[in-house]
Amino acid sequence: MTLDEAKAALQRGRHLVLVLPPDVEQATVVWELVSAPAVIVCGDHGSAAEWAAAAPAGVRVHAVTGLSRATRILKEGAVPLLAGAVQDLAALLTRSALKLGALSTVVVAWPEALVSGEHAAALDALLAEAHEARRIVLSWNPAALGDFLERHARRALIVGATPVDGSGGSLGPVxxxxxxxxxxxxxxxxxxxxxxxxxxxxxxxxxxxxxxxxxxxxxxxxxxxxxxxxxxxxxxxxxxxxxxxxxxxxxxxxxxxxxxxxxxVPLPSPADRARDRIEALGAEIERLVADGAVDAELALLSPLFERFDPAEVAAALFAISRQPTAVSQPAVSPTATWTRVFVNVGKKDRIAAKDLVGALIREVGLEKNHMGRIDVRDTFTLVEVAPAVAEKVVRGLTGVTIRGRRAQARLDRQV
Structure with a gap:
C-alpha cells in the first residue's frame, strides 16, 4: 500500500496499524500521516523525548517531562502535537489540561508492552476519552494486539509486512x-x-x-x-x-x-576502564625501571629513601601526580588562547549551549576546563576549546546526534 492510499484511508475515518520496528527513527512516515491537534502515546519519558527530537523542521512537538510546564503550554494552546508517557497524559487529563475530545489524531507508539503492563487501564481510559480521533497504531507484532485493536482501532487497515507465515504462525528469528x-x-x-x-x-x-x-x-x-x-x-x-x-x-x-x-557484547564499565589505566601505568613504571631510565630521579629521591620506606615515597609521588597542583600539568586558564570549532547545528535545530556541553562531556570525554565560550547562532554553533584537544573534539562530535540532528564539526576558519 502506498503512502497516498494510507492517507486516503485515514481521511475516510479508517484507523491504521503501521508495522514498524520500535524505533522512532524508523517511523518517519508518521509525520506524513498525523494531523494536528494530536497526541503521541509513548511507553516512557525517554520515548517522548525522542519523538520531540525527531520531529522534522517546521513541526513542533512538546515532550511531557514535567506536568507543570506541560499544563501551562496546553492552556496556552502553543503546541499542536504532544508526546508523553501514558501515566503523564492521564495526569494531564485529570488536571483538565488535556482535552482529548478535541484531538484529530492519536498515535499509539508500540503498545505491545503497554497492553499487559501496569498502565493498561490508564491507556484504555485515554483512548476511550479520545473516541472521535483517528488512530495510528505503531506495532511490530499486530497479532499480539488482537483484543486491544478490537477495542480501540476496530477494522484498522494494516500497513506493512506482518511477522507471520503462510499458516498464520509467527515467524522465527532470521x-x-x-x-x-x-x-x-x-x-x-x-x-x-x-x-x-x-x-x-x-x-x-x-x-x-x-x-x-x-x-x-x-x-x-x-x-x-x-x-x-x-x-x-x-x-x-x-x-x-x-x-x-x-x-x-x-x-x-x-x-x-x-x-x-x-x-x-560486554561493554567496558567505568571500573574496567580504571583497571586498564592502572595496568597501563604499572606497565610504564616497569618499563622505565627495567630500562634504567630513572637514575636522575633516584639521585633526587635518595634523601627521602633514607627517611621513609621507598614504597611510601612512591605512593606519595603517585598521589601528587593526581592532584591539580603546580607540579602536575596546569589546567587551562580562563585567559588561555582558544581554538574555535564550527558545528553545523544551531538555534533553528532547538539547540542550546547545554546540549553542546553534554555532547562534549558524554561523547567526546572532554573536561569542563578545556571548554570556553559556546556561541549558539541560528544555523550553527562556535565552540571554544583548548588547542590541544581541538582535533579530538572535531572527531568526537562528527556523527553524534544532537536533538535529532547529525552533527558535523570542523575547525573554524574564520579569523
Missing amino acids: GPARYAVVPQFRRHAAGRAVLEALDAQRPFIWDGGLLDATSVTPPPDAVLCTRLPSREQFTVLARLGEPVLLVTAAQLPYLRSVAGPLVA
Whole structure:
C-alpha cells in the first residue's frame, strides 16, 4: 500500500496499524500521516523525548517531562502535537489540561508492552476519552494486539509486512546476532566501545537507510547497527556478517523475535576502564625501571629513601601526580588562547549551549576546563576549546546526534 492510499484511508475515518520496528527513527512516515491537534502515546519519558527530537523542521512537538510546564503550554494552546508517557497524559487529563475530545489524531507508539503492563487501564481510559480521533497504531507484532485493536482501532487497515507465515504462525528469528543494551544518548559512544572490543578493522556501520549487501566491498569484519532494523533489513545485514545491535531495554522483546540466538557484547564499565589505566601505568613504571631510565630521579629521591620506606615515597609521588597542583600539568586558564570549532547545528535545530556541553562531556570525554565560550547562532554553533584537544573534539562530535540532528564539526576558519 502506498503512502497516498494510507492517507486516503485515514481521511475516510479508517484507523491504521503501521508495522514498524520500535524505533522512532524508523517511523518517519508518521509525520506524513498525523494531523494536528494530536497526541503521541509513548511507553516512557525517554520515548517522548525522542519523538520531540525527531520531529522534522517546521513541526513542533512538546515532550511531557514535567506536568507543570506541560499544563501551562496546553492552556496556552502553543503546541499542536504532544508526546508523553501514558501515566503523564492521564495526569494531564485529570488536571483538565488535556482535552482529548478535541484531538484529530492519536498515535499509539508500540503498545505491545503497554497492553499487559501496569498502565493498561490508564491507556484504555485515554483512548476511550479520545473516541472521535483517528488512530495510528505503531506495532511490530499486530497479532499480539488482537483484543486491544478490537477495542480501540476496530477494522484498522494494516500497513506493512506482518511477522507471520503462510499458516498464520509467527515467524522465527532470521539468524544469530550480538547486542548491547545502551540508552539512546550513549549510542554513538557505545558504538565506538563495541568496535574497540571487537578489534574491528573494516567495520560496516548501519545507521538506517537503504541497504545493498552486494555493494559492500571488501567484506566487513564487523556489522554494527546503531538503528533498529526491520526484519527485512536484518536479513540483508546478516548477509554481511553477524550483526551487532545497540538497543534499549524496551527494544529487546522485538529483537528476540527477529534474531536468535542472541549473545550480549560486554561493554567496558567505568571500573574496567580504571583497571586498564592502572595496568597501563604499572606497565610504564616497569618499563622505565627495567630500562634504567630513572637514575636522575633516584639521585633526587635518595634523601627521602633514607627517611621513609621507598614504597611510601612512591605512593606519595603517585598521589601528587593526581592532584591539580603546580607540579602536575596546569589546567587551562580562563585567559588561555582558544581554538574555535564550527558545528553545523544551531538555534533553528532547538539547540542550546547545554546540549553542546553534554555532547562534549558524554561523547567526546572532554573536561569542563578545556571548554570556553559556546556561541549558539541560528544555523550553527562556535565552540571554544583548548588547542590541544581541538582535533579530538572535531572527531568526537562528527556523527553524534544532537536533538535529532547529525552533527558535523570542523575547525573554524574564520579569523
